[in-house]
Amino acid sequence: MITAAQEVLKKYFGYERFRPMQQEIISSVLAKRDTIVLMPTGGGKSVCYQVPALVMPGICVVISPLIALMQDQVKALAANGVNAAFLNSTQSAEVQYNIETACLGRAIKLLYVSPEKLLSAGFFSFLKRLQVNLFAVDEAHCISAWGHDFRPEYTQLRTLKEQFPTVPVIALTATADRLTQKDIQEQLHLQDPAVYISSFDRPNINLTVLPGRNRFNRITDFLDNHKGQPGIIYCLSRNTTESLSQKLSAQGFKAAHYHAGLSATARAATQDAFLKDNIQIMCATIAFGMGIDKSNVRWVIHYNLPKNIESYYQEIGRGGRDGAPANALLFYSYADVLAMRKMLSEGDKKQQALQLVKLERMQQYAEATSCRRRILLNYFGETLSKNCQNCDICRNPPASFDGTIHAQKALSAIARMLEKAPLGLVIDVLRGSRSQQVLEKNFDRIKTYGAGRDIPYNDWQSYLHQMINQGLLEIAYDDAYTLKISPAGKEVLLQNKSFALVKFEPNAATEEVAPVKAKSKKEVLKDELFERLRVLRKKIADQQNVPPYVIFNDTTLSEMAQEKPTSRPAMLSISGVGLIKLENYGEAFINEIISFVTDQQEQGNKVKGATHLVTLEAYKQGYQPDQIALQRNLNIVTIYSHLASLYEQGYAIDIKQFISASDYQKLEPTITKLGPEAKLKDYFDHFGGNVDYNTIRMALAVYKRKAKAVK
Template identity: 90%
Template structure:
């Protein structure tokens, strides 16, 4: 079944191999076992249920929280030649009836539904008439009250295991801390699930925090450095989204705004324009973007501080889903903290305390003095050994000092308080406070009481924040927000592992954006071809009424611009080009690449593959190798080399003109014995000069093409 999965991966999705962990997840699902998958946005979660759904007989039911997400995924699957459909409230009764009929007729392989639709009257009865091979729960963190986007309707999904005990369930999310992960398993009542935690690292995203002053001018400076690149600006208020989009539009940018106060039709129209690249900049509240499958978002700006790290991580994850470089720019102001605290204190008490602590962690991230990527990964329980070198702190590190003794004092206090104290109480003990809580718990009697009297409350608060951010301590949200020592913290406490601290000055953040690199001539040519391919993609997408990234992703276009495939076999070797897309779009992109290469050659630019194509054009016009060599002022040996390479790549070169059948079959066993990578002279010497170099070269081309066809 794994072999079948690999064949489906190439046929429908155009990839030669699975990404890390995907194959193990698919193998687990194919053995009928439940699974929990934590994988960052853009990490390839959907492939983990789409591939097994196509391998196994029957239909996969995907539970998805948003209509837009369902529509995007179904469009993308259709473009790949996969029969998929969705059911939601926007459809007429007739449309829903036809889809249900297609499902019963086994014409649909993946059916997307909302939690509300899944749990509606009579829908389970319909599902029991189907051969369901898998339930996939997308955005599974929504089921947990400990998560950042809790949705009460998700908690009813536990009934899936009651109604369909033998059908495997795969729960997928990009944002879940340890507590939320555990809750997902319990809420869905999964049976001994295999748990897969992929790295949360998104190394392609550059992380930067800037001061909150003069934001709009900084945004326009940023946009000038990233012309033509789609992106999202997240704002705290609806009015701000409208103000920003109006100002940007007045300056000539293709911008629009999106928030929950707009009509459903207005939101859908705006979102569709963004997906189709008719709008380049979306200024929006958090109402926009959850599950948006647009892979070519190149940057995400937060105009205001997000309320927690989960939201921030999920929102920046909408950039660079295709793996190509992306930017995440956050503006930070303490006023944002005050506004968010005011909003959060109006909520239910239990959630209020949790959300305020999570807001504090977000503030710590914005005020960080160490690698920002380490902080994000530590939050999700992952340790990054080295600094990332792709954030503003790594580019401009602040001055640090040996803080091992300070860290050991704090860790010792936490340990002697039996890991039962929150951050503020730990500071009180370190500073020798005689507060009621310290005295009631007898913490004034422990050895580290007063060990940090020489430092201010603010200093200890800063140092403890740094220890949390760098993974020495973690906050137990389900245990009264007490501090716990991590394995890394134990190394510092017990083994005196060196630990650096920064003397932090409040409310100051770096003002350095990622430096703009000067591009080489080769990179400039690649960019020119990429833009031509992007324009062609937009034209084809508009003709087919689909978003451009559904045709090909930016990474696929970038690989085309790098490799310049000018034949069907070469195009099929590009990652993201499957058989269906090759048939639908391959010829148009091949012709565009040939046109670009020819244009560059005529302008005197040396472009990889160009000289071969000029030889090909002359060959197509009926010229012989010696005539082509004379026309181009090249050695005849070079022309034969071009023709051999072109034949290997699948171009229509008639080899009978250059080597006969008997000649080839005389050479074939020798090539098998010496190997196709042996030097031409080895073959020439083997035949004692009885076979010329050009014949040998052509025989090798035939042999190599046969190998590729096997």
């Protein structure tokens, strides 16, 4: 079945091989085992259930929290030639009836529904009339009260296992700490699930935090350096989204705003304009973005501090989903912290306490003095062995000192307190406080009581934050927020492993943003072709009324601009170009690339493949190799080399002009024996000089083209 899955991957999605962990996850699903998948935004979660859905008989039901997400997924699948549909409250009764009829007729392979639709009266009865092969629960963190986006309706999804005990369930999310991961399994009543935790690392995203001063001018400077690149600016309030988009529009930027206070029609129109690249900048509250499958978002700016690391990580993950470079810029001020604390001081007391502690972790990230990527990964239980070199701290590191003794004092105190104390109480013990809580718990009697009385409270707070951020300590949210020593912390405490700390400096912030590097001529030409392909993509997308990334994502366009495929076989070798998209769009993009290459050749610019195409044009006009050589002032050997290469790539070269079928049959066994990569002289010598070089070239081209056809 994995072989079938690989065929589906290439045919419908255009990829030769699975990304890391996808094959193992798909194997688990095909074995009908419940599965939990934690994979960062843009890591390829959807493929983990879409491919099995297409391989197995029957229909896959996908539970998704947002209408926009369903619509995006269905449009993208349709562009890939997959029969998919969604059911939600925006559709008329007639439309829903037609979709249900298509499902009953086995014409639909993936059906997207909201939790509310799934749990509505009579829907389970309808599903039992289908051959359901898989339930996929997307954005599964919504089921956990410990998660950052808890949705009560998700908790009722446990009935899936009650109603369909033999149908496997795959739960997928991009953001879940260890507590949330455990809760997902328990809430969904999954049976001995296989758990796959991909790396949370998104090395293509550059991380920068800047002071909250003069934000608007900093943003316009940033946008000037990233012209034509779509991005999102997240704001805390609705008013800020509106005023900011108006100010940016007045400066000539294509900007719009989005928040929950707008009508559903206005939100849909704005989102559609952003997806189709009609606007480049979306100023939005957190109401925008979950599951928006726009692959070419090149940057995400946080105008204000997010309320927790999960939200922040999910939001910056909307940039660079295609794997190409992206920027995440966060503006931080303590005023934002106060505003967020006020917002969180309402509602359920247990949830309030949890959210305030998570806000403190977000604040620690903003004030960090060590590699920001390591902090993010540590939060999700992953260790990065070295600094990322793609964040502002790595580019401009603060001075550090050997903090091993300080760390050991803190770790020893926590251990002697039996890991039953929160951060503030640990500091009180280290500083020898006589507070009521210290005395009641007899913490004044432990050996490390007062061991750090010479260090100010704020410094200890900074040091403990650094120890948390760098993975020596963990906060147990389900155990009164007490500090727990991690395996890395035990190495420092028990094995005397050295640990560096940064001296506490209030309001320290680096001003350095990722430098803009000068581009080589080759890179400039690639960018020019990329832009032409982007314009073509937009034109085709507008004609078909779909977002441009549904045609091809930026990574695929970038590879086209790099490799310049000018034949169908060459185009099919580009990642993201499957058989369906090759048939639908291949010719248009090949023609655009050929046009670009020949334009550059006429301008005297050397471009990979250009000289071959000039030879091809002359050949098409009926000129013979010797005439082409004379016309182009090139050696006849070079022309034969061009024609052989063009034939190998799939161009319409009449190879019989240059080598007969009988001559090829005589040479083929020798090519098989020596190998197609052997030097021409090896063949020439093998035949004792009785076969000329041009015939050998043509024979090799035929051999290689046949080999590609077999693959």
